[in-house]
Amino acid sequence: MGDETRMVLTGGHVVDPVNGVNGPADVAIADGRVVAVGRDLPIEPGMTVIEVPRHGVVCPGFIDMHAHLREPGEEHKETVATGVAAAVAGGFTAVACMPNTIPVNDHAGVTRLIQRKAAEAGLARVYPVGAVTKGRDGEQLAEIGELHAAGCVAISDDGRPVANALLMRRALEYASMFDMPVVDHCEDRSLAGDGVAHEGYQGTVLGLRGLPAAAEEMIAARDVVLSGCTGAPVHLAHLSTRGAVRVVRDGKSRGVSVTCEVTPHHLTLTDDRLVGYDTNYKMNPPLREAADIEGLLDGVRDGTVDCIATDHAPHHYDEKGVEFDGAPFGVIGLETAVSVCLDRLVHAGHIPLVRLVELLSVNPASILRVSGGTLGVGVPADITVLAPDLAVTVDPSAFRSLARNTPFGGWVLRGGVAATLVGGRVVYANAQADGAGAFANAMAQVPTPSTAS
Ligand SMILES: [Zn+2]
Numbered sequence: 001m002g003d004e005t006r007m008v009l010t011g012g013h014v015v016d017p018v019n020g021v022n023g024p025a026d027v028a029i030a031d032g033r034v035v036a037v038g039r040d041l042p043i044e045p046g047m048t049v050i051e052v053p054r055h056g057v058v059c060p061g062f063i064d065m066h067a068h069l070r071e072p073g074e075e076h077k078e079t080v081a082t083g084v085a086a087a088v089a090g091g092f093t094a095v096a097c098m099p100n101t102i103p104v105n106d107h108a109g110v111t112r113l114i115q116r117k118a119a120e121a122g123l124a125r126v127y128p129v130g131a132v133t134k135g136r137d138g139e140q141l142a143e144i145g146e147l148h149a150a151g152c153v154a155i156s157d158d159g160r161p162v163a164n165a166l167l168m169r170r171a172l173e174y175a176s177m178f179d180m181p182v183v184d185h186c187e188d189r190s191l192a193g194d195g196v197a198h199e200g201y202q203g204t205v206l207g208l209r210g211l212p213a214a215a216e217e218m219i220a221a222r223d224v225v226l227s228g229c230t231g232a233p234v235h236l237a238h239l240s241t242r243g244a245v246r247v248v249r250d251g252k253s254r255g256v257s258v259t260c261e262v263t264p265h266h267l268t269l270t271d272d273r274l275v276g277y278d279t280n281y282k283m284n285p286p287l288r289e290a291a292d293i294e295g296l297l298d299g300v301r302d303g304t305v306d307c308i309a310t311d312h313a314p315h316h317y318d319e320k321g322v323e324f325d326g327a328p329f330g331v332i333g334l335e336t337a338v339s340v341c342l343d344r345l346v347h348a349g350h351i352p353l354v355r356l357v358e359l360l361s362v363n364p365a366s367i368l369r370v371s372g373g374t375l376g377v378g379v380p381a382d383i384t385v386l387a388p389d390l391a392v393t394v395d396p397s398a399f400r401s402l403a404r405n406t407p408f409g410g411w412v413l414r415g416g417v418a419a420t421l422v423g424g425r426v427v428y429a430n431a432q433a434d435g436a437g438a439f440a441n442a443m444a445q446v447p448t449p450s451t452a453s
């Protein structure tokens with residue numbers, strides 16, 4: 001029955017930058033695909049009609065191109081199933097998951113296991129990212145062709161940079177043969193040492209060993225040079241410094257095929273938060289300074305920054321609940337990113353909503369060469385419905401994620417997710433959003449993959 005479902009979302013405001021749509025429109029869906037977008041589409045018998053709540057915005061599904069789902073190997077932190085549940089609750093119809101699992105996703109067996117878990121969960125799409133090097137040990141290239149054939153959409157040793165420049169060059173050359181980007185975690189380890197916080201005034205006052213901005217900027221600059229000389233696409237993960245944004249801007253101005261992402265936490269928080277040594281502010285790259293936030297925002301506004309990605313990094317309470325020095329790096333973000341961006345970027349006047357859709361949907365789809373990023377006729381109906389004025393109070397105890405390590409607990413934000421559809425199926429309806437009942441009813445009607453025959 002599921003593939004015969006026909007549905008129309010009526011009365012919403014559609015934002016689809018690829019097709020130049022930014023206004024009131026209905027979206028008709030059949031067999032899991034978009035079949036029409038326009039004003040006052042005809043309602044045919046048997047169609048499920050969903051009235052989009054007043055002021056609701058219908059967007060191509062958001063894609064988080066940088067998340068850690070922890071399976072296999074660290075299922076006490078997160079699983080693929082809990083990760084995708086968090087993703088759809090946060091408005092993401094797809095997530096790319098980093099390969100630093102146990103074992104590392106450096107061969108097809110791990111890639112297929114992640115895909116199987118994702119299919120069983122049947123919520124968000126999951127795009128595995130393979131490792132650049134075997135075991136992420138920075139020594140020997142992984143079987144990049146095998147990873148690509150198994151379905152990996154990019155390669156990365158994230159958590160670590162590819163330190164060796166020759167190896168990075170080879171990785172770029174091989175990956176580009178398969179039309180895959182290399183995603184690099186920019187950090188010169190010889191300079192970063194055993195730092196735990198941004199090297200600056202605040203870290204010095206608090207006695208926290210420094211992670212200098214230069215450690216990020218040096219590898220970012222190296223990667224831009226290597227991308228330029230190979231012609232291969234490189235994507236720089238979670239940039240956090242104004243200097244790194246300058247490096248990307250300069251590369252782009254010379255035609256280098258470099259792209260980059262920033263996280264919601266680096267756009268909104270500075271190292272002033274470290275007073276109190278709360279480990280929910282410990283991540284790598286670290287929270288920087290106000291001038292860095294300004295630099296990142298400049299990049300978001302002028303197009304230097306291509307994507308917003310969460311770097312969702314779940315950790316167990318017992319692991320984070322130790323002294324600052326000993327705690328693991330990383331914070332979660334899947335269930336807060338959209339609200340933080342709506343409040344702090346769109347409502348704050350930095351960017352229009354259409355630009356946010358580019359950052360969260362159009363550009364990640366294009367960089368990863370995956371479907372999505374558009375509501376064009378014929379594409380899979382992966383759709384994020386926003387409630388831009390919804391009052392959201394971040395309540396970590398209500399997260400679908402297994403983890404609670406968020407820096408945004410208790411924040412009151414304007415804007416949230418009303419519903420999430422993947423392949424034309426309502427996979428999430430927000431009970432807090434006005435008029436979400438129509439989405440909830442549609443969700444109840446459609447059989448889930450595990451119950452469908
Ligand atoms: Zn990283």
Ligand SMILES: [Zn+2]
Nearest residue numbers: 098158159311
């Ligand atoms: Zn990461």
